[in-house]
Amino acid sequence: MPGTVEIPKEKWTGAIRQVTLGATADQGGSRARTVTVGGETTLPFLFFEGAIPNPPVIALEVQDSYPADWSPVLLQAWGDALRDPATWARKAEELGADLIMLRLRGVNSNGQLTTTAQATATVRAVLQATGLPVIVRGPGQAERDNELLVAVAEAAAGERLALGLCEDKNYRTIVAAALAHGHLVIASSPIDVNLAKQLNILISDMRMPLDRVLMDPTTGALGYGLEYTYSVMERLRIAALTGDSMTQQPMICFVGEESWRQKESRAASGVPAQWGDLEKRSVTWEIVTATTLLESGADIVVLRHPKTVGVIRNTIRKLMAQ
Amino acid sequence: MYIIGENIQILSPRIKAAIAEHDATYIRQLARAQVEHGASMLDVNIGPRKKDGTEVMPWLIEEIYDEVGPVPLSLDTTNAAAIEAGLKKCRELGIEAMINSTSADPDRLNVTMPMAAEYGCKIIALAMDKNIPATADGRVALAMEVIIPKAEELGIPMDRIYLDPLVLTVNGCQEHGPETLNAIRSFKMLWDPPPMTTVGLSNISNSVPHEMRSLINRTYLVMLMAAGLDSAIADPLDEAQNEVIRIIEQRDDRTGVGRAYLALYDAVANMEEFTPDHVDMSDPDQVAIYKTVRILENKVIYAHGYLTS
Numbered sequence: 144m145p146g147t148v149e150i151p152k153e154k155w156t157g158a159i160r161q162v163t164l165g166a167t168a169d170q171g172g173s174r175a176r177t178v179t180v181g182g183e184t185t186l187p188f189l190f191f192e193g194a195i196p197n198p199p200v201i202a203l204e205v206q207d208s209y210p211a212d213w214s215p216v217l218l219q220a221w222g223d224a225l226r227d228p229a230t231w232a233r234k235a236e237e238l239g240a241d242l243i244m245l246r247l248r249g250v251n252s253n254g255q256l257t258t259t260a261q262a263t264a265t266v267r268a269v270l271q272a273t274g275l276p277v278i279v280r281g282p283g284q285a286e287r288d289n290e291l292l293v294a295v296a297e298a299a300a301g302e303r304l305a306l307g308l309c310e311d312k313n314y315r316t317i318v319a320a321a322l323a324h325g326h327l328v329i330a331s332s333p334i335d336v337n338l339a340k341q342l343n344i345l346i347s348d349m350r351m352p353l354d355r356v357l358m359d360p361t362t363g364a365l366g367y368g369l370e371y372t373y374s375v376m377e378r379l380r381i382a383a384l385t386g387d388s389m390t391q392q393p394m395i396c397f398v399g400e401e402s403w404r405q406k407e408s409r410a411a412s413g414v415p416a417q418w419g420d421l422e423k424r425s426v427t428w429e430i431v432t433a434t435t436l437l438e439s440g441a442d443i444v445v446l447r448h449p450k451t452v453g454v455i456r457n458t459i460r461k462l463m464a465q
Numbered sequence: 466m467y468i469i470g471e472n473i474q475i476l477s478p479r480i481k482a483a484i485a486e487h488d489a490t491y492i493r494q495l496a497r498a499q500v501e502h503g504a505s506m507l508d509v510n511i512g513p514r515k516k517d518g519t520e521v522m523p524w525l526i527e528e529i530y531d532e533v534g535p536v537p538l539s540l541d542t543t544n545a546a547a548i549e550a551g552l553k554k555c556r557e558l559g560i561e562a563m564i565n566s567t568s569a570d571p572d573r574l575n576v577t578m579p580m581a582a583e584y585g586c587k588i589i590a591l592a593m594d595k596n597i598p599a600t601a602d603g604r605v606a607l608a609m610e611v612i613i614p615k616a617e618e619l620g621i622p623m624d625r626i627y628l629d630p631l632v633l634t635v636n637g638c639q640e641h642g643p644e645t646l647n648a649i650r651s652f653k654m655l656w657d658p659p660p661m662t663t664v665g666l667s668n669i670s671n672s673v674p675h676e677m678r679s680l681i682n683r684t685y686l687v688m689l690m691a692a693g694l695d696s697a698i699a700d701p702l703d704e705a706q707n708e709v710i711r712i713i714e715q716r717d718d719r720t721g722v723g724r725a726y727l728a729l730y731d732a733v734a735n736m737e738e739f740t741p742d743h744v745d746m747s748d749p750d751q752v753a754i755y756k757t758v759r760i761l762e763n764k765v766i767y768a769h770g771y772l773t774s
Contacts (some may be wrong), residue, residue: 341768389774
């Protein structure tokens with residue numbers, strides 16, 4: 144018997160904030176183009192319930208010194224480019240990245256602490272090598288983050304870098320530097336919706352406009368807490384779409400960093416034969432983690448392997464096709 | 466509202482020290498203060514107290530009795546022998562006693578529920594087994610299938626069974642807030658006569674900054690009262706909370722805040738949505754109530770700064 148079925152649709156009342164990274168020459172920076180993320184009025188790729196004005200984007204990770212501790216699969220894929228951040232960034236742009244995520248390890252390959260002058264020189268070199276907007280992360284230790292990121296913020300004033308990571312124990316200095324020099328910040332919380340929201344409130348209380356804040360919910364790789372990340376991102380996104388103003392930030396996921404440090408991405412020997420070829424396995428690990436997080440609401444995925452970029456680019460294109 | 470004073474509890478360092486040093490001065494002060502502030506019953510929480518619970522519980526009962534007379538007591542320990550020692554002491558002194566607590570976990574149910582029958586006392590039954598069900602339905606199922614049948618089998622009348630659907634903190638277990646509320650509602654509707662209900666109210670604001678706890682506690686209490694809550698293990702020294710209980714019980718609508726709480730009570734009782742129209746949004750105190758309801762309903766994510774955002 145013929146009949147019509149009405150598919151129930153959710154009516155969302157909120158929207159994710161649009162955040163623009165990078166500034167062109169006439170906007171006070173030197174980027175060839177800017178990248179805008181966010182703006183969604185629906186859950187990931189559910190076009191029948193709302194709009195997704197900006198597709199998710201891909202950032203490639205670049206580091207300030209040779210990453211000798213990286214998987215041999217990554218070292219081989221990038222080759223000598225890893226020895227020079229500017230060359231590395233240029234190659235990342237050629238591979239189709241939308242953004243460069245420059246990680247300042249804060250130590251050179253001899254294990255010596257880098258000075259603020261060296262850090263700013265690296266940032267300048269990367270900015271010259273690529274026209275893409277740039278994200279800059281510190282070493283991840285409060286004192287050093289503050290020291291380096293304040294110098295970087297000043298040296299790259301007006302570029303609309305995204306600076307991070309701001310955490311509940313250490314955010315004031317980075318937010319103040321970003322405020323003073325026209326940058327964005329990344330607010331990072333340890334897979335916890337309450338802390339994620341609270342940090343956005345604290346950053347907003349410092350008068351940082353929320354269209355300059357990205358949210359890092361902390362990424363668990365496939366097999367290592369991915370489902371927790373998924374739950375937290377889903378919860379935050381639903382809250383945002385139902386109008387909870389302090390959860391409406393676009394989300395950035397550091398996929399490569401998490402994926403490539405797992406055993407499955409590193410172990411060439413001493414593992415069951417059915418695990419198969421290391422390169423295929425490790426790249427697949429990054430692809431699956433990234434794809435899952437895109438489906439969970441990631442607006443920016445930060446990747447490491449060149450091959451992943453092409454696959455994820457294609458995945459985003461297909462998911463965005465209505 | 467039947468308030469079971471929560472302040473004599475082992476997690477307080479001063480209480481822990483008082484028991485260790487066998488010096489009841491502070492405990493007697495707390496007992497008196499709680500009774501003077503309107504507590505109908507006092508909870509005596511000694512923790513697991515495996516070694517000497519059978520001595521500590523009767524000693525505390527005697528001290529409290531000596532200070533405040535035969536005020537009803539809730540014997541709060543997981544040590545069944547300590548509970549039984551307490552029940553004997555209460556019978557000897559003519560004190561009404563309550564067992565705190567049993568649950569649907571057979572290891573606890575089969576030990577403490579028969580004690581309630583034997584001593585003819587009240588008993589709190591937690592709607593959980595080894596785990597806390599995620600939903601109201603899960604809690605109701607344990608009450609229907611395990612706890613109430615056991616009480617009926619033992620001939621314990623419903624007005625001595627205090628079902629507790631378990632309150633968990635809004636900071637981390639926020640999704641439980643509406644489930645606990647709905648479980649109270651179901652408990653009161655499913656049986657005739659219905660069982661009694663209670664909750665550990667202050668748990669709703671565990672790990673919340675101290676200065677924000679009372680607002681969250683009293684707002685949730687209003688919602689629970691509207692759902693049919695009979696009693697709460699709570700802080701009788703919280704004057705703001707006592708005032709809200711009075712407002713609800715006397716339907717005192719003389720103040721803006723009073724009208725807001727009454728509107729909240731009526732909305733929850735009638736299963737209607739509590740909206741900004743129910744409060745005067747130009748009054749910061751009423752805005753705070755509204756925002757607190759939103760987090761308790763799990764409609765807005767809790768954050769320490771939820772009142773200011």
